[in-house]
Amino acid sequence: MTAFLDYFQFVLAPQMITGLSLGVAVVLVALGLTIIFGLLDVINMAHGEFYAVGAYLALSLGFAGVSFWLLLIIVPAVMLPLGYIVERGLIQRVFNKPDRHVTTLLLTFGLGLVVEDVLKVIFGGNTQRPPTPISGAIDIMGVLLPNYRLFLILFGLAVIAAVALVVNRTRLGAVVRAAAFDRNMAASLGVPVSQVYAGTFAFGVALAGLAGVLLAPVFSVFPTMGRDFIFLAFTVVIVGGMGSIMGTVVAGLLLTQVQALSSLIVSPVWSDPILFSIMVLMLVVRPQGLFGRLGHA
Amino acid sequence: MRNITASPASSAPAAAPAAIPVRDQLGLQMRASHVLMAVFVVAAVAFAAIGAAIGDTFFLRLATEALIFAGFALSVDILLGFTGLLSLGHALYFGFGAYVSALVLKETPSFWLAIGAVLASSLVAGFITGLVANRVRGVYFALVTFGLAQVVAKAVYNTRELGASDGLIGVPIVPINLGVGTLMSNAPAAFFLFTLGFVVVLYLIAAYLLETPFGRILVALRANESRVPFLGYSTRSARLAAYVLASVIAALSGALYPMLRGFVSPELLFFSTSGNAVITVVVGGVGTLAGAFYGSIILTVLKSVIGTMTEHHLIVIGLLFIGTVIFLPKGLMGVVRPWVMRLLGRRAS
Numbered sequence: 001m002t003a004f005l006d007y008f009q010f011v012l013a014p015q016m017i018t019g020l021s022l023g024v025a026v027v028l029v030a031l032g033l034t035i036i037f038g039l040l041d042v043i044n045m046a047h048g049e050f051y052a053v054g055a056y057l058a059l060s061l062g063f064a065g066v067s068f069w070l071l072l073i074i075v076p077a078v079m080l081p082l083g084y085i086v087e088r089g090l091i092q093r094v095f096n097k098p099d100r101h102v103t104t105l106l107l108t109f110g111l112g113l114v115v116e117d118v119l120k121v122i123f124g125g126n127t128q129r130p131p132t133p134i135s136g137a138i139d140i141m142g143v144l145l146p147n148y149r150l151f152l153i154l155f156g157l158a159v160i161a162a163v164a165l166v167v168n169r170t171r172l173g174a175v176v177r178a179a180a181f182d183r184n185m186a187a188s189l190g191v192p193v194s195q196v197y198a199g200t201f202a203f204g205v206a207l208a209g210l211a212g213v214l215l216a217p218v219f220s221v222f223p224t225m226g227r228d229f230i231f232l233a234f235t236v237v238i239v240g241g242m243g244s245i246m247g248t249v250v251a252g253l254l255l256t257q258v259q260a261l262s263s264l265i266v267s268p269v270w271s272d273p274i275l276f277s278i279m280v281l282m283l284v285v286r287p288q289g290l291f292g293r294l295g296h297a
Numbered sequence: 298m299r300n301i302t303a304s305p306a307s308s309a310p311a312a313a314p315a316a317i318p319v320r321d322q323l324g325l326q327m328r329a330s331h332v333l334m335a336v337f338v339v340a341a342v343a344f345a346a347i348g349a350a351i352g353d354t355f356f357l358r359l360a361t362e363a364l365i366f367a368g369f370a371l372s373v374d375i376l377l378g379f380t381g382l383l384s385l386g387h388a389l390y391f392g393f394g395a396y397v398s399a400l401v402l403k404e405t406p407s408f409w410l411a412i413g414a415v416l417a418s419s420l421v422a423g424f425i426t427g428l429v430a431n432r433v434r435g436v437y438f439a440l441v442t443f444g445l446a447q448v449v450a451k452a453v454y455n456t457r458e459l460g461a462s463d464g465l466i467g468v469p470i471v472p473i474n475l476g477v478g479t480l481m482s483n484a485p486a487a488f489f490l491f492t493l494g495f496v497v498v499l500y501l502i503a504a505y506l507l508e509t510p511f512g513r514i515l516v517a518l519r520a521n522e523s524r525v526p527f528l529g530y531s532t533r534s535a536r537l538a539a540y541v542l543a544s545v546i547a548a549l550s551g552a553l554y555p556m557l558r559g560f561v562s563p564e565l566l567f568f569s570t571s572g573n574a575v576i577t578v579v580v581g582g583v584g585t586l587a588g589a590f591y592g593s594i595i596l597t598v599l600k601s602v603i604g605t606m607t608e609h610h611l612i613v614i615g616l617l618f619i620g621t622v623i624f625l626p627k628g629l630m631g632v633v634r635p636w637v638m639r640l641l642g643r644r645a646s
Contacts, residue, residue, distance in 0.1 A: 105383065106618070107619060110576075110618035111615070121609050234443075267455075273448050276447040280445055280448060283444065284429055284441065287437045
């Protein structure tokens with residue numbers, strides 16, 4: 001019994017907490033992805049690169065002396081117009097073509113390649129790590145929990161709750177959901193659909209940027225960080241149901257626990273194949289995911 | 298496709314549209330692709346002759362690799378251009394072919410044995426994974442193929458028997474017995490010409506199959522999937538057949554890779570390889586088959602030219618790709634082919 005308690009205290013619980021903080025982070029990235037898909041029907045392949053841009057912004061502004069707490073506001077505020085420009089300047093150009101799924105996917109894929117390489121040109125290929133904004137750790141019932149991870153989990157959950165609240169409980173959210181459900185009907189009722197599209201895309205991009213700020217001190221910053229992370233986010237979005245906020249949260253927290261525990265039980269190198277197998281299985285058995293999609297109750 | 302249908306009528310204003318005999322537009326498109334392929338082959342043979350004359354090795358081998366990746370891109374075009382399905386994990390079959398070929402060659406350096414093994418195993422693998430992937434459509438298809446490839450790539454990456462992250466090295470030089478004579482896989486010009494012949498045969502097989510009623514069902518599927526079953530055709534089997542065809546062609550192209558480079562690595566299975574093939578097809582021209590070949594040459598030239606100046610060639614390729622998607626959605630061949638079609642159409646009438 002004591003052996004199990006020791007195992008729990010020193011191995012299992014820290015692993016699950018690490019998994020939880022990763023889970024909250026993934027959900028933040030995946031939320032933007034899923035909202036963009038739910039509303040615009042666009043698979044944003046460049047989403048991981050927006051996450052990386054957020055992290056690099058945080059890194060360079062942090063070195064310039066801007067405090068971490070300000071970054072939590074500044075970076076999303078910078079990412080918003082960036083996302084808006086990308087939607088208006090690139091995605092809208094091909095949005096009304098017959099095979100929108102494929103074309104927008106290709107477009108954002110190309111954009112991701114360019115952004116990743118631009119980051120390499122500006123910042124070099126090396127891994128950098130900003131200082132942890134909150135040091136120290138607290139002891140919760142014998143389990144040591146770094147303060148920053150605790151902050152990450154709580155702050156992330158608050159952001160997720162706020163997003164869910166805005167989408168499901170406000171007038172703005174109702175407009176977005178109406179546009180996702182039937183864009184023509186929404187347009188004829190006076191909803192400025194194209195503005196809603198651009199705004200939502202920008203919002204998703206800003207969320208990815210915010211995730212970049214939050215995760216930079218934990219996972220370090222490197223040019224391909226987006227690509228590595230986005231595969232996990234995609235898995236979460238698919239398992240949860242493309243376009244579903246609830247599904248993303250549930251799947252994000254579940255899958256990161258699967259990842260954390262499978263790397264204990266099997267081996268860390270096999271956790272990726274396990275996650276992707278779950279994704280393929282989900283797509284085959286229930287392509288709509290655990291929950292439905294945005295605007296489609 | 299719609300505006301292409303209208304173009305011969307406008308190019309022959311002398312005759313009233315109704316008087317023009319009903320011509321098979323899809324057949325005309327394919328003949329135009331054949332012309333473009335013939336131009337490609339002539340240029341490639343000339344390139345090989347010059348290369349052999351000046352005793353070059355580097356560029357011939359680079360061009361051989363471009364041809365191998367062109368064969369791979371061809372398979373992606375069968376899916377994307379003819380069934381409208383975007384595969385984000387087609388490197389699965391390319392890498393599969395390369396690994397099977399390398400494994401066989403390391404045991405017995407026999408070309409035809411390796412090709413036979415790749416053909417048989419990729420038929421089975423394509424069929425099984427095709428059953429899985431074809432359960433879904435649209436974006437879900439892209440994601441399922443992506444997921445499948447990721448699972449296999451990571452599994453290979455972790456398997457020590459398959460060389461793990463190092464891949465399989467030490468694939469021997471292979472003698473290729475063609476009946477009339479034998480060439481070695483390390484002879485730059487000879488192996489280039491052989492690879493050219495090999496991928497052209499793959500092209501001809503694909504072009505032939507796509508010209509049969511089976512190919513027309515695929516085109517119909519792309520136009521309106523729910524209507525095809527009412528005409529009495531099975532959408533499932535046509536789609537699956539296209540998927541298996543694409544898998545086999547990708548695997549056969551991959552089979553040549555270890556003969557050229559002497560090794561295979563897990564990168565061949567990665568998303569970047571799949572993505573490259575998609576870029577190749579889109580830049581070259583979706584649905585033209587010949588576009589895969591021109592696209593592969595364009596990308597290889599770009600990579601090696603820009604590569605000599607800077608290591609950041611992805612910016613240029615990415616921008617070229619974005620530009621193509623927005624401004625030239627039919628790619629390079631989408632511009633050139635209607636032109637060839639007009640020439641062909643004029644001669645026929």
